Amino acid sequence: MRKEDLETVIGLEVHVELATKSKIFCSCSTEFGAPPNTHVCPICLGLPGVLPVLNKKALEYAVRAALALNCEIAPFSKFDRKNYFYPDLPKAYQISQYDQPLAYGGYVDIEVNGEKRRIRIKRVHLEEDAGKLLHAGDDIAGAATSLVDFNRSGVPLIEIVSEPDIRSPEEARLYLMKLKTILEYLGVSDCKMEEGSLRCDANLSVRPRGAKELGTKTEIKNMNSFRAVFKGLEYEERRQKEALAAGEEIVQETRHWDENRSVTVSMRGKEEAHDYRYFPDPDLVPLIIDRAWVEEIRRSLPELPDARRERFQREYGLPAYDAEVLTASRTLADFYDECVRLFPDPKAVSNFVMSEVLRLLNAEGKDIVDTPLTPQHLAKLLGLVKEGTISGKIAKDVFEEVFKTGRDPAEIVKERGLVQISDEGELARIVDEVLAANPAVVADYRGGKEKAFTFLVGQVMKATRGKANPALVNKLLKEKLS
């Protein structure tokens, strides 16, 4: 079998921590980063005699997510116990959902090379997170001591299981990005892979192109960033294709992504096949979901990324690429919408946001809401340019300060004396001085060198410290050189 004749099949299991204030079965806080074992109580520590009570907000968030992922909400579902021993699992079982999940049968659309691809979602279910282990050593077997932090124990999770519809590591990355964007839009999770609030396991197999049957799959774990998901799957895809091309068989197993060595490593022998002995949790009553409540949640869903992107194209006349970039995060899209409301020139706003705003956000690795910049600032700044008070170039300088300090742009302009020089007499005098000081360049221009003109504009700008009205400078130079 040649590698070129093989096709990759990927399914993802994504765990997302829900951004509820309290845990799923007790009232402890879900806050990330608190000192170890400070957000715990008898319930999330699994002490003898305690009982779980479902946090209705967690259920609501799960339903919101499932609806946004186009799933059906099961009118009847239940919680099951997944039994296994591990020191981070205080009850020695995880409350999860087994054969009757909360939601099923959804999909997410992604765009791959300009083409729409639909990735079906098999199920979405609710469960509780485990605690976190810290080893004084590599792992629990080799550690001299291991410590457990139960702050995360009982944080609500949803597990989103895709059908094996993904055909490449790049599609997997796009699917994951899309999930993240949708969940962020919903406000149900902050989806931070680095904090573990979004985690992703994958099943990958390869098969002859056009085959109906799936090949033997491996499960890949420990991919802790979007990049790792892409890299890990790319590695595993190559490994399997090469193995098949060499006539070897794929072994069904769990493999760990080793970030440092950029390889997947077999977990065989380390992690035996578990029999989780699932059975319905007798401490919780079945989930019987009221249709009217589901519809109420459906009505309250915000505009989702796809709808918003289409609206940006339709309403604001933006190109597809710009609309995509501006709707990639809800906060940025909200920012843009508000700017346009205050300064109704969608193109001017998108140009500025896509160049200046994103440049600084990316440089600082921040979200727009974590900066002092407001839509009012940007609208005012663009207004100053439009009135001719400052030039576009000055606007960029002023913007950097606004971005850092949150000060009023008009005040900065006034304080730093950045008001544009539009006085024709004053500018004519400066233009004359520049021409007098650069006779050789003037001669070049007259000899047909167009570039010389740009140099002269630059010299005028330099002399005015960028404050000269560029249109006027052009006009004056043209007049004087003709």
Place this chain on the structure above:
Amino acid sequence: MEIYDLTAHELSRLLKAREISAAELTEAVLERVDEVEPAVRAYVTVTREEALAAARRVDEARARGEDLGPLAGIPMAVKDNMCTRTVRTTCSSRILENFIPPYDATVVERLAAAGTVMIGKTNLDEFAMGSSTENSAFFTTRNPWDLERVPGGSSGGSAAAVAAGEAVFSLGSDTGGSIRQPASLCSVVGLKPTYGRVSRFGLVAFASSLDQIGPLTKDVTDCALVMNVISGWDKMDSTSAPVEVPDFTQFLGREVRGLKIGLPREFFAEGIDREVKEIILTAVRVLEGLGAVVEETSLPHSDYSLPVYYILAPAEASSNLARFDGVRYGLRVDAPDLISMYGQTRSRGFGAEVRRRIIIGTYALSSGYYDAYYKKAQQVRTLIKQDFDRAFEKYDVLITPTSPTPAFKIGEKADNPIQMYLSDICTIPVNLAGIPGLSIPCGFTAEGLPVGMQLLGKPFAEGTLLQVAYAYEQSTDHHKKRPPLAGAAGGERHA
């Protein structure tokens, strides 16, 4: 009669009239504990100082003229599988021998708010698995009526404490008969309420879908008083029922004329001691004499109760007891690696019967066996429940023996788990159906051993059970008899 022989409602009158203080009463009961505990061994832990302090607080409240409920100042005992803040809660297991919970069970909280005085924590079969207290990791409690015999179980300590005057009343838990069977063997009143009537929060789970907390008392009136305090929906327990709680004392004194009573023939068949059967039928005739209409009926799936129970209860237990892993609390046996630590902690921490049930339950839930065992058992459980539903379309109350035999000798069944499991043959179907069941003293065998009659009712019809039990009690005097304990002033050996 001595002070410790009195019932809660009798003592309540004395306390209200200030003929006795709560502190004096508590002292008297603690003295009784000192006197008979070496023989009976009902308690795992006696909380002497805390009890006296609580009693003094009640006396002070009374002195301030506060309006106190009928149980204020009444000394009582709690089965040692209900969590008590600052007081160790052992489940009579090595694995929790030194476990001190940081919180109170809901029932403990409610009883404290009612002003009751906890004397201590009572012995049980380890994790409530057993019918004799012989499975306690610490010691076997003796039946106050015959110290050579078991008090029943698993709430044997709670039953013996009340029978011996070491507590005015107590709480037990009942998964397959663990309140009713010891109540029957010790001649006290024991009620397993409807599943969901009383919060399970803080009860260390054995089998969550079957466990229910209830009172063990000296008479029916006390049972109603305790139910008034412990019943009702609890936001901490999703399986507690949002059903209104009546004043259970209002059912006492209502006549039973015209009430329809069914006798399911399967509960009077082979396996039931001849003498026990006769005593029950004599008791039924008393009710008939009061105007109740009695008929024979059938619960055809009863035979399956025991196998169904011994799949479902161990299955749930295998999961419920998995948290005792040596990681966070309780016993830990240090070992070179994690898996050996788990294995050694749990082998050393759990007794033979608990290990046996964990293994049975783990097997029943295993992949490949789940459908044949757990799932099938759930289906049969539904059939058993439907038998009761049908019977209650026709009858207000069903009557059976509580225990197929009177108290057996210590050691008699200890090596034969099946014989021991049969002790609960009459009580197990009731837990599977989730309905209320009450055991009331109804006589003694020729050997002087108590026999209890089991009354069964519709879901949440505890009131009807109390009504019938009270009518019977008022027509008889079995409840007034006290065991002939050495050093005690109460009665001679009954014969």
